[in-house]
Structures are given as C-alpha cells and as structure tokens.
Amino acid sequence: MKILVLNASPKGQNSTTVQTALYLQALHPEHTFTFLPVGQRIKAYEKDFAPVRAALTEMAREITARQPVYRVREGSLPGLKSGPVHFGFNRFARSTKPFYTTDACDGCGLCARDCPAGTIRLESGRPVWGDHCYQCLRCLHACPRQAIQYGKDTGKKGRYHLAEYLPD
Numbered sequence: 001m002k003i004l005v006l007n008a009s010p011k012g013q014n015s016t017t018v019q020t021a022l023y024l025q026a027l028h029p030e031h032t033f034t035f036l037p038v039g040q041r042i043k044a045y046e047k048d049f050a051p052v053r054a055a056l057t058e059m060a061r062e063i064t065a066r067q068p069v070y071r072v073r074e075g076s077l078p079g080l081k082s083g084p085v086h087f088g089f090n091r092f093a094r095s096t097k098p099f100y101t102t103d104a105c106d107g108c109g110l111c112a113r114d115c116p117a118g119t120i121r122l123e124s125g126r127p128v129w130g131d132h133c134y135q136c137l138r139c140l141h142a143c144p145r146q147a148i149q150y151g152k153d154t155g156k157k158g159r160y161h162l163a164e165y166l167p168d
Contacts, residue, residue, distance in 0.1 A: 001031045008038045015039070056165045096129035098151040099139075105147035111139035 009015030018035065025033045062069050075081070096119065107125030119130035120139060127139070127148070140148045141159045149155050 003031055003033050005033060005035045006038050007035060053165060060166050094133055094135055096131065096133045099127075099129045099133075100149055101126055101147045102149060102155070103147075104145040105143075106145055108144065110142060110144065111148060114142060115139060 003021075005017065005021040007015055007017050009017060021033060021035070025031070059069075105126055107122065109122050111127045112120040112122050116136060116138065117132050117134045119132045120127050121130070122128070137150065140150055140154060141161065143159075146159060
C-alpha cells in the first residue's frame with residue numbers, strides 16, 4: 001500500500017505526525033511511505049507574502065464594492081464529502097466550552113458587541129459564551145488585551161487583524 005503523509009507542522013521531522021508515521025513505517029516495511037512537508041511550504045509562502053497581499057487586496061475591493069463572489073473549486077462528489085464533514089463540524093467542533101478570559105480582560109465588551117453569532121454576553125463585566133458559535137474566532141483576534149483564549153494553546157499564538165493586510 002502507498003501511504004502519503006502530509007506534515008503540516010513547521011517542526012518538520014520533529015513533528016508528532018512524522019514521528020508516528022516513521023514508527024508505523026518501521027513496523028510495516030511492506031508499505032511505501034511518502035512524506036510531503038506541507039508546513040515547510042507554508043513557511044515559504046509566509047516569506048513571500050506579495051501574492052497573498054494581492055489576493056487580499058482584491059478580496060477587500062470586492063467586499064467593499066459588495067460584489068457577490070464565488071471562488072470554490074469543488075472536487076468530485078462535493079455533497080457527499082461535505083455532508084459528513086458539515087455534520088461532524090456542527091456536532092463536535094462548534095463548542096464554546098474551550099473559550100475563557102484571562103485576568104487581562106477589562107470588560108470593554110468589544111467581543112459581545114461584534115460577535116456575528118450574537119452568542120457572547122457580558123456578566124459582571126466578563127464575557128460568557130452561549131451555545132451558537134460560528135467558530136470565526138473574531139472575539140479572540142479582536143480583543144485589544146488578548147484576554148480571550150480558546151483552549152490551552154492560543155495564549156502562545158499571535159492575533160490576526162485584517163486591517164494590517166488591507167491597502168492604506
């Protein structure tokens with residue numbers, strides 16, 4: 001059997017994915033393992049951001065002009081593939097339980113005001129998440145104090161602000 005291992009981690013050979021695949025490769029030498037370092041390619045794209053900036057500029061123009069745009073490349077049997085994924089995402093990945101705030105929260109209310117799902121409310125000056133989250137993470141990225149976290153790893157990560165990528 002031919003097995004393709006997509007490694008999206010920037011850690012390269014030290015990633016858990018590669019280490020697990022190398023272990024399986026040693027256990028099953030009858031199979032052919034091919035490793036594709038997707039994470040390293042992403043790092044290369046990050047270094048040459050010009051094409052991405054051009055695409056974002058075009059998208060910003062379309063949004064500002066309120067143009068309807070449909071940029072989807074559907075593969076074979078998209079309904080069959082998307083149906084189970086959509087169900088699984090809605091069932092298991094839209095939980096608000098991992099959201100929390102750190103002591104850096106000053107109760108400004110920006111998260112509640114700008115939540116597109118309208119699921120965040122303030123109680124005693126702190127955000128509380130309801131059940132109907134779109135998982136857009138707008139609250140996390142827009143928080144001026146970086147006080148909103150999702151799970152245990154977001155505190156170590158940067159924040160995305162669209163304004164930084166739009167043309168002046």
